[in-house]
Structure formats: structure tokens, C-alpha cells
Amino acid sequence: MSGNAGSTTGGAPTPPDPRWASPAARSGVGTGGDRVYYPGLDGLRAVAIALVYCFHDRELDLLERLSQALALPLALLVDPILRLAGLPEISFRMRSLVSPLRENGWIGVNIFFVLSGYLITTLLLRERERFGRVDLRSFWIRRILRIWPLYYLVVLICFVLTPLARAAVGIDPGPWRRLAADRLPAFLAFLGNWSLANGGPVPSDSISVLWSVCVEEQFYLVVPLIVAWSGGRWRVALVAGLMAAAIACRYALADAGYRGAALRYNTLANLDTLLAGVMLALLARGRSGAGPASLWGTRLAVVGGGAAIYSITLGYAEAPWRRAADDVLVWAWAVALVAWAASGRDRTSGFLARPTMVWLGRVSYGLYLYHEIALGLVSWASRALPRSPELGTVAALMGPAATIGLAAASYYGIERPFLRLKARWTRVPSRPVDRREEGSARDVPAGDGTMAVLPEHHPEPSPGGPTAQDEP
Structure with a gap:
């Protein structure tokens, strides 16, 4: 497979438009061009990992303890006002109000998938437009430097150190030796999701969370080829066809009786979610802005979709059509979320670009891979100590604290040195790795409530142009 691909004219690559290139790019340096980055999408990553954490936090149950802590203040301060207004009280309903956050928390992974598809495709489109081709080898090297170090560290922790x-x-290691013999080869080859789908769940949730990384690595083999080897309407039609095929595959699997891990971890059954982000990037390409109607339409989609997802328990229905449709509802909402979060001039999404949210998004890869390890460690420590109500609350709070601590240590001690190496193979600079990089290239601001990728042969990036960021 060739390492480079792109637009062709008579079999030869189309030369890059010099109006796109910075002086560094024109001189052959691989990191030329304006930095493109959406801080709001980092904040959305933080929201997504919070949903996943709540979904997996069944033993320490931080949500339950928070609802108990809020019940009394609400009963004293809010319920009297609601009674005066003729509205129902809410203090005794806190458990039912937070329950959907736990039961539907798995959708955080789907939000990550849509984000990944959008950001990867946006950067690839920008690369092809600026340089006339996509350097496949450089893309895959960047993916290796971003994904492999932490992934293989967690594999080492789960299969060897644990x-x-x-x-x-x-403590008796129990099935760990057999587990390593049966499952380790698949996870080493980023095929762990297929091992889970065909062989069933494993007794370690710390291993199970690796399934989504495996799916994304398989996706990274395909998406650059779509951008590099197809163009225009054919590219949109190809992505739409693949999305339809993925939905049909999910329906066929459910209709054939596949449930649980066999359906959830199947790459083909998740492909439409990843491609939804790709389609968003393709359709946004060439749009320079949007008016208030589009801005309010995005907000309405975010609120309406969120209300629908909050009120419906997703992913557990027996009917094949529901199993096929639930993911469609989730990725449709995730697409609206990405559009909303990336609209830098929409004040309603401004909290996603707050420094704390952005930092949590920056370390979100570690948050995701370490959260089950942290939950296991805190649960084990709490069981070893005398039981008390206070200890349970402390343990519930220690879960996220330990997760953030492990992720921060991993990012600054392990991941960041590898991220710095990416600069050698970077063609479109995105999220800065260090503070000193933040002023090294101009950040392109987002548009008026929409995302847009600048059209080919555009003379200058406009103030309402696109931004993107490093992939997860």
C-alpha cells in the first residue's frame, strides 16, 4: 500500500495550492499552516468520559450518594417554592432523575466515536486541500504515537501486573493465566473487541474498556483511504452507503439473536457511529458560516435530542429494529453536540471551552483507560477497611480523584513525550502539546454557530473558517 495518496489528474497528484501553505510548508517543513483547534470539543470529551464513568461506577455509586446529599437541601429550599407554584416536589425524585445518566452512560463512547470521525476527517481534508494529497504513512505514524504507548501500558497492567x-x-490469580493465553494475542493485535464479541465478556472491566480503542484503530485503517482515494459527491455517497450497511448489519445481528457483547463490540455494528462524524466533516466542507436560524436549529437539536435520550432507556430493547435504531438516535444527537460544541461564537456552549473542561478533555484518553483500574483499586481498598457510611462517601469521591490523578500522571509522564514526536510527521498542526506551542501558530476561530472546512483553492482562511484538533 502506498504511503501517499491524493487528488489525481492523469494519474499524477494535484500539486498543493501555494495559497494554503505557510512559509514553513513551502519550505518543505511538515508542520506548516495555521493551527486548527476547537477547545469546545475538548470540553465535550470531558462530558463524554463523565457519562462513561457514571455508567461503570456501580459499586461506589457516586451518583447515588450525590442524589442523597442533594435530597435534604432540595426538600428544605426548593420543594416549598414548587408547592407554592403548584408544581410537584423533586427532592424524593432525585434517584429517578439521575438514573438515566447511569443507564444511558454508555453513549459517552458513541460521542467519542463521532468526535473521532469528525476530527480525523477534518484534518485529512485540510491536509489534502493544502498539500494536494494525504500522506498515509505520516497519518498512521501519528496514530501509533498517540494510541499505542498508553494502550499497551494498560494491556501490560491488566494481563501481567495485575x-x-x-x-x-x-489473592488467588484465578483465571488470569488462562485469560492471558486466550485473549492477550487478540488485544495485542487491536482485535480485542472481536475476542469479546466472539468469546464473551472477560472478568476484568479494566480489559473490557479496551474494546473501543480496538474499534477505532481498525477504523483508522479505513478513513484515510476514503479521503485520499475518493472525492466530491462519490465520497459522500460512499460514506452514506457504508452507514446504511452498518445499520442493516446491526439489525441483522439483532434479528439473528445476537445480544450483549456479541452485538456491542462488533466493529461493523459501530461503523455508522464513526462514519456519522466523517459525514459531518464532509457536509460541513465548503460552508463559510450560518445565520441565526442554523444556530438555533443546532441548539434545538441538542436540547431535543438530549431530552429524548434522557427519557428513553437505550441499548437494552429486544426488538431488532430498536437495537438498530437506538444507536442512530445516539449518533444523531452526538452530531448535534459536536456542531454545537465547535461553534465558538455560540455562548451557550462556552462552558465547554473553560480551562478546566479543556484540560480534562486533553487527558481524556487516560481518563477512559484508567477509570476502571481506579474504580477497582478504590473498591478493593474500601473493602479492606471497616465499613461505615462516611467511608462509603469518601470512597465514592476517591474514585474520580484517583482516575484524574492517574490520567494526569500518565499524560505528563508517558503520553506527552510521544505526542511531541508527532511534530515530525504533522502536516496540519492541531492541539498544542505544550503551553509554549500555543502561540507558535495562529488559531483559526470557529464560525457563527456552524463548523466549516475551507473549500479547495480558497485564497485565505476566513475569520469564520473551520477549526479542528488532535484526534483522541
């Missing part, structure tokens, strides 16, 4: 630690503290 059994050794269990034996060291006098």
Missing part, C-alpha cells in the same frame, strides 16, 4: 499484584497480596 495477576502478579494479586498473588503478592495473597
